Amino acid sequence: MNDLSRPELRLIIFYEWSCGTPAAEMVTKIGREGEARCIYARAGDHARLQSPNHHKSSSRSRLPTSAGEMGTPCSLSLPDAGPWDESWVLYNNDTHRAVWISRGEEPPVHPKANLHEKKCLLSCFCDAKGMLYYELLPQGRTVNATTYSNQLASLAFALREKRPRRSAVRLLHDNARPHVAKDTQEKLQELNWDTIPHPPYSPDIAPSDYHLFRPLKLFLKEKRFAKYEDLRMAVFDFFDSQSAAFWKKGIDDLPERWLTVVTNDGQYIVD
Numbered sequence: 328m329n330d331l332s333r334p335e336l337r338l339i340i341f342y343e344w345s346c347g348t349p350a351a352e353m354v355t356k357i358g359r360e361g362e363a364r365c366i367y368a369r370a371g372d373h374a375r376l377q378s379p380n381h382h383k384s385s386s387r388s389r390l391p392t393s394a395g396e397m398g399t400p401c402s403l404s405l406p407d408a409g410p411w412d413e414s415w416v417l418y419n420n421d422t423h424r425a426v427w428i429s430r431g432e433e434p435p436v437h438p439k440a441n442l443h444e445k446k447c448l449l450s451c452f453c454d455a456k457g458m459l460y461y462e463l464l465p466q467g468r469t470v471n472a473t474t475y476s477n478q479l480a481s482l483a484f485a486l487r488e489k490r491p492r493r494s495a496v497r498l499l500h501d502n503a504r505p506h507v508a509k510d511t512q513e514k515l516q517e518l519n520w521d522t523i524p525h526p527p528y529s530p531d532i533a534p535s536d537y538h539l540f541r542p543l544k545l546f547l548k549e550k551r552f553a554k555y556e557d558l559r560m561a562v563f564d565f566f567d568s569q570s571a572a573f574w575k576k577g578i579d580d581l582p583e584r585w586l587t588v589v590t591n592d593g594q595y596i597v598d
Contacts, residue, residue, distance in 0.1 A: 334593035412535030472508035538577035
């Protein structure tokens, strides 16, 4: 196995996607260290040519940077259904507050966070127009291949209800085990949906992570819930209160973040 760093792997993956390389062939290339290093060098040159400051940059060679440029066979397409993601939602959202203390005074003692406190797993799918489908799993349940396949079926129903004119679906999700399981792949084939590959360990280019879950956690801050239904209603209230511009921005920012990753040699985006 090669010793490429995560940023180097991300840059190679983006470069190969922009060239239309199939996923299986991409994995084989990355597995051969010498070839992977050559690809990394070409990808770096490709990224520099795409830089806005490079005088030889052309629309043919650079990656798409807006929703209007998406959709050609060799470009990275924006998701139509998704992105899918999940996050833990706590029943108790109390946080430690900063306090002023006099010089020489001992700071107040706070108990350590309870690693086993009551929480539920939130799974959701959204697009540029709003939340399509979400599920707040009861405490103790997590997502496996069967759960995810059932969620895809529910998402398909939601799309027919909310987006009846949409004929093609591109789903953005990562390579978590439930997503690559046989049952999931069969469900995606049955639905005839395309997927947009997502590099592992890349929350900085997952709209749910950089745009959705942060405001949700802020909305729930300092709130406590005694019952599952109360927590579920609070999550619904947050989704329902967001403007159309909020959902659109989450998806529209994605091409810019893709390009930032590529032009910075795969380095992570720090917000």
